[in-house]
Amino acid sequence: MFNRRDTLKSLLVSGAAFAMPRSLRSFAATAPSPALQTLKIPPIDEGELQLGVRHFDLTLQQGVSHFFPDRETPTWGINGNYLGPTLRMREGDKVAFAIHNALDENSILHWHGMDVPAAVDGGPHQNILPGGTWSPNFKVKQAAASCWYHSHAMHKSGPQVYRGLAGMLIVDDQLSTRVELPNNYGVDDIPLIIQDRLFDENAHFVYPERMQDRMVGVRGDTLLVNGTLNPGVQATSEGIRLRILNACNARNLNLALSHGEAFWQIATDCGLLEAPVELRQLVLSPGERAEILIDTRGSTPFQLISGPVTIAQSPYYGLLTDLIREIDSEHFDILTIVPTGQQKTSPLNIPKTLRKIDWLPAQAANTTRTMRLQMGSGPGNGGGQGGGPQTRRQFGGWGGGNHSINGRKMDMNYIEATIIAGTTEIWEIFNETPIIHPFHIHKVHFQILERNGEPALPSERGFKDTVNVPPQGHVKIIAHFKGPGDPLHPYMFHCHILEHEDHGMMGQFILI
Ligand code: C2O
Ligand code: CU
Ligand code: CU
Numbered sequence: 001m002f003n004r005r006d007t008l009k010s011l012l013v014s015g016a017a018f019a020m021p022r023s024l025r026s027f028a029a030t031a032p033s034p035a036l037q038t039l040k041i042p043p044i045d046e047g048e049l050q051l052g053v054r055h056f057d058l059t060l061q062q063g064v065s066h067f068f069p070d071r072e073t074p075t076w077g078i079n080g081n082y083l084g085p086t087l088r089m090r091e092g093d094k095v096a097f098a099i100h101n102a103l104d105e106n107s108i109l110h111w112h113g114m115d116v117p118a119a120v121d122g123g124p125h126q127n128i129l130p131g132g133t134w135s136p137n138f139k140v141k142q143a144a145a146s147c148w149y150h151s152h153a154m155h156k157s158g159p160q161v162y163r164g165l166a167g168m169l170i171v172d173d174q175l176s177t178r179v180e181l182p183n184n185y186g187v188d189d190i191p192l193i194i195q196d197r198l199f200d201e202n203a204h205f206v207y208p209e210r211m212q213d214r215m216v217g218v219r220g221d222t223l224l225v226n227g228t229l230n231p232g233v234q235a236t237s238e239g240i241r242l243r244i245l246n247a248c249n250a251r252n253l254n255l256a257l258s259h260g261e262a263f264w265q266i267a268t269d270c271g272l273l274e275a276p277v278e279l280r281q282l283v284l285s286p287g288e289r290a291e292i293l294i295d296t297r298g299s300t301p302f303q304l305i306s307g308p309v310t311i312a313q314s315p316y317y318g319l320l321t322d323l324i325r326e327i328d329s330e331h332f333d334i335l336t337i338v339p340t341g342q343q344k345t346s347p348l349n350i351p352k353t354l355r356k357i358d359w360l361p362a363q364a365a366n367t368t369r370t371m372r373l374q375m376g377s378g379p380g381n382g383g384g385q386g387g388g389p390q391t392r393r394q395f396g397g398w399g400g401g402n403h404s405i406n407g408r409k410m411d412m413n414y415i416e417a418t419i420i421a422g423t424t425e426i427w428e429i430f431n432e433t434p435i436i437h438p439f440h441i442h443k444v445h446f447q448i449l450e451r452n453g454e455p456a457l458p459s460e461r462g463f464k465d466t467v468n469v470p471p472q473g474h475v476k477i478i479a480h481f482k483g484p485g486d487p488l489h490p491y492m493f494h495c496h497i498l499e500h501e502d503h504g505m506m507g508q509f510i511l512i
Contacts, residue, residue, distance in 0.1 A: 084167030217250020
């Protein structure tokens, strides 16, 4: 039997000159896997209440993490070594931040999933220089949800989030504290920030920047959950709630439980569903969130896992598609759940209903726009303009390294859409490439009208801010664009594969 290290060596020796190395095998893949570690829970930060305003003090800083025993990994964090605290606020709260940049490059934090005025949204225009401080404030005007915050620096979101500039942000409201759901943070209500990383032989992060990483996004072979390698958690109650955030730069997750039993999804990106949805698997693409309930009675440990993501696979052939097929077929253990012996006597108490959602009918739209996601049009792209379907091209296959929307790469001086505050719009998003793109719109919480002509999946029938658009597929969403308008500050929309965002698959709209 080969061990992995030998296989790696022989692959490198024999195939390297011709074939692209498909995935980088890293330190973690060759080192003995460490024992189960207790899942780290990011500390809660509720700010400090002064004269009716919650003040949050956040510092972007360098640090050192110990993912592997006896190894140090240089990382970045917010008020810590890696990732940031879970910011917690309530609908109706006034919040204010002082965000200090103690790094030696520019950065910015964006409130992903938060409906806030454009000037405080934390996009690439609101840059914090090294040594600088940014002090946005806003009023929380939205329902309970598991949101997040992360770097949105122009051309640098990918590497900055990879090093650790991200955290969770939980909004509570009257309803969410009344509904009967586990809500003891870190005990039966557990945040899971899932990320994949590559490590070198010193256990330092590797951020590869080969052409293929630029094309399919940076993916690692090792999962970290809240910055914990090989994490486990004890479940002392009958059921637990997981607030799951796919914070990977580019990897889709296909969540399931190792024993094959069902779980219940209770929330999408922007809040509770109308009623829990019973599922056996759930695809989450980068940027998306889901809250799920899991039955934790019994005494046998089991895992939250991620299996192959078949919806990410296009029927076309080409280097890019082959690569995607391979990396989206990988299996990961995400979290080991150790029940502590609550007995199964009756069915788990799952609420029948959660909240009422007002559905926007297609007729409510004042305007329809088209967004075309593109990755160049060279031969072997696999797209409509590349080789025909089922044609295996020998050359090309990387789409020329270009990422764009409607034929244009992100340009800070170009506004794709001017939207009148108070109107409702349908956006038809066409994916003209052979790989999946999670499409995110800042500020608005949208509803999915259809994907490839089919109604939204039951797991997506709630408010969303990010939606996966399958290869060669299209998704139609509808959103109400509330004010306030601000002609001077644009909002972003983009692919949430951070390397695609950084390399041009992003555009801007203003609300007037
Ligand atoms: Cu989560 Cu514009 O990003
Ligand atoms: Cu956002
Ligand atoms: Cu993309």
